[in-house]
Amino acid sequence: xxxxxxxxxxxxxxxxxxxxxxxxxxxxxxxxxxxxxxxxxxxxxxxxxxxxxxxxxxxxxxxxxxxxxxxxxxxxxxxxxxxxxxxxxxxxxxxxxxxxxxxxxxxxxxxxxxxxxxxxxxxxxxxxxxxxxxxxxxxxxxxxxxxxxxxxxxxxxxxxxxxxxxxxxxxxxxxxxxxxxxxxxxxxxxxxxxxxxxxxxxxxxxxxxxxxxxxxxxxxxxxxxxxxxxxxxxxxxxxxxxxxxxxxxxxxxxxxxxxxxxxxxxxxxxxxxxxxxxxxxxxxxxxxxxxxxxxxxxxxxxxxxxxxxxxxxxxxxxxxxxxxxxxxxxxxxxxxxxxxxxxxxxxxxxxxxx
Amino acid sequence: xxxxxxxxxxxxxxxxxxxxxxxxxxxxxxxxxxxxxxxxxxxxxxxxxxxxxxxxxxxxxxxxxxxxxxxxxxxxxxxxxxxxxxxxxxxxxxxxxxxxxxxxxxxxxxxxxxxxxxxxxxxxxxxxxxxxxxxxxxxxxxxxxxxxxxxxxxxxxxxxxxxxxxxxxxxxxxxxxxxxxxxxxxxxxxxxxxxxxxxxxxxxxxxxxxxxxxxxxxxxxxxxxxxxxxxxxxxxxxxxxxxxxxxxxxxxxxxxxxxxxxxxxxxxxxxxxxxxxxxxxxxxxxxxxxxxxxxxxxxxxxxxxxxxxxx
Numbered sequence: 001x002x003x004x005x006x007x008x009x010x011x012x013x014x015x016x017x018x019x020x021x022x023x024x025x026x027x028x029x030x031x032x033x034x035x036x037x038x039x040x041x042x043x044x045x046x047x048x049x050x051x052x053x054x055x056x057x058x059x060x061x062x063x064x065x066x067x068x069x070x071x072x073x074x075x076x077x078x079x080x081x082x083x084x085x086x087x088x089x090x091x092x093x094x095x096x097x098x099x100x101x102x103x104x105x106x107x108x109x110x111x112x113x114x115x116x117x118x119x120x121x122x123x124x125x126x127x128x129x130x131x132x133x134x135x136x137x138x139x140x141x142x143x144x145x146x147x148x149x150x151x152x153x154x155x156x157x158x159x160x161x162x163x164x165x166x167x168x169x170x171x172x173x174x175x176x177x178x179x180x181x182x183x184x185x186x187x188x189x190x191x192x193x194x195x196x197x198x199x200x201x202x203x204x205x206x207x208x209x210x211x212x213x214x215x216x217x218x219x220x221x222x223x224x225x226x227x228x229x230x231x232x233x234x235x236x237x238x239x240x241x242x243x244x245x246x247x248x249x250x251x252x253x254x255x256x257x258x259x260x261x262x263x264x265x266x267x268x269x270x271x272x273x274x275x276x277x278x279x280x281x282x283x284x285x286x287x288x289x290x291x292x293x294x295x296x297x298x299x300x301x302x303x304x305x306x307x308x309x310x311x312x313x314x315x316x317x318x319x320x321x322x323x324x325x326x327x328x329x330x331x332x333x334x335x336x337x338x339x340x341x342x343x344x345x346x347x348x349x350x351x352x353x354x
Numbered sequence: 355x356x357x358x359x360x361x362x363x364x365x366x367x368x369x370x371x372x373x374x375x376x377x378x379x380x381x382x383x384x385x386x387x388x389x390x391x392x393x394x395x396x397x398x399x400x401x402x403x404x405x406x407x408x409x410x411x412x413x414x415x416x417x418x419x420x421x422x423x424x425x426x427x428x429x430x431x432x433x434x435x436x437x438x439x440x441x442x443x444x445x446x447x448x449x450x451x452x453x454x455x456x457x458x459x460x461x462x463x464x465x466x467x468x469x470x471x472x473x474x475x476x477x478x479x480x481x482x483x484x485x486x487x488x489x490x491x492x493x494x495x496x497x498x499x500x501x502x503x504x505x506x507x508x509x510x511x512x513x514x515x516x517x518x519x520x521x522x523x524x525x526x527x528x529x530x531x532x533x534x535x536x537x538x539x540x541x542x543x544x545x546x547x548x549x550x551x552x553x554x555x556x557x558x559x560x561x562x563x564x565x566x567x568x569x570x571x572x573x574x575x576x577x578x579x580x581x582x583x584x585x586x587x588x589x590x591x592x593x594x595x596x597x598x599x600x601x602x603x604x605x606x607x608x609x610x611x612x613x614x615x616x617x618x619x620x621x622x623x624x625x626x627x628x629x630x631x632x633x634x635x636x637x638x639x640x641x642x643x644x645x646x647x648x649x650x651x652x653x654x655x656x657x658x659x660x661x662x663x664x665x
Contacts, residue, residue: 042537043508158399187398187564192608192622214538217567217610221617240614258542259612260571262594269549270571272542276507
């Protein structure tokens, strides 16, 4: 499948009073046409910063893209001027955020807010834009859009607001939709509706989606592929089945083991990941997860692990895949999940130059 | 079954009572909490689960009904002394660890506030001794006592909140979404801690949450709320295996599970309150369908539920 976006060796830093925070430290991935890539990881792992860099939303006063390329439609987004970027943002790539109340303007009717991108990017007349906006609201399943066109955001419920935000984001048929925890603030039943809506719209519009979330249930529901981020890097990436049924990185194990499954015995203790995420002011030497990992090898404290390929689609950044690394057993809860993936190579292959 | 620690009888909490914008946040609900158990309370935002918790601990004055704690009415008129005694036995842990700790107080003073109020330490040394012990209990270090809340991460702050609740040696703790604001890996740390403390100190929990897989893991019994009503109450396993009320079924069918295969075949059940077709003569109340499994229903539905389980 064709790649719609390629992120290569992305480094993003923020300048703070305490020094340079290296929020993203060499991220590589590609996004294919029509797929959903989920990015998971805890707060501070760099998942939001990565997508903000793609949208060029890193405030220049405090942060910058230090290194790397973001290739979209033959252009490197990191090199575009602000006005060139304005032509892409909201039109080719749009974004929806966690809290629909703060991403909508409370002083503007929702109709006006949906018409805005249509007028600006697609240069529609007022009458055309209104017609299209009402179509969009029908599409996202907002009841009686004609009657509610002139209402303000506070007159809608949380789920309805998120539908409106999605309508705005999809107004210009973007090639990429970045969704940053779009359902975290919503109730489960509303969340299920919004996820169904997004999948449905994706099929109709062939949009590629980058979906940021920390909820592994949501990941299993929406993702085609999953990238696991830790300490500003992608530590494992693969198809959704590879990540859930054949995880290889100890951090991915930790994430999967820390969620109770529906079958878990109440007397069984959850496998919590001890400690806290690394301080990216002074990123640890070697493997950033080593300090919290019971599987850490001596080498993890000295040298950054290389990337190994387990299959065509499955990449893991860990010394544990080195041919000389000791055999380790994943936690029991994870072992129960493991299945043989048909595409796996006989031996993991070292990926050079990453 | 074990001894009843709390009895909630026909509890009502109406906001804006008597006005056109009256909201029945908690609408005539009754249940018991047994000593040493964890009762989970789930439902969507606005269903009244947090209001129920807050009314039980007297953060709100109940509109009607009773809360009995060890047989004594919580909401009746009380002398200062009685209130103080009651406040010591019942504590609360809040959702937002950023908003629930005073940013201008040192951790030691936050934790020791209850100790001071209730005079549980005879000297300064004993007070600090208790603080250090509590910090250790919740997995923090002694030297954290001299720091301010902003120096801690979300998970650590929640541990401070737990230490503060434990400081007065309570018997009953209401945990209102204590892990919702935390990262997945940290959630497991806090849940493990709560379970460990329960085992060691024989605590009783009311655990309010909307994350149903975590609730199932931590709770012995679970109550489901919908629009101010308790619609179903059952042991956790039983509730997940045999959800009877259509709302519970809908709620359970909406939770995404961390398993791609089951997600691909997920069938969501929608809840439409009109399915009940209650007539004017129908008596709606909590009825016991199987031992310990209660559903809010009419008599007709009660027979249907019973039959459905026998099949």
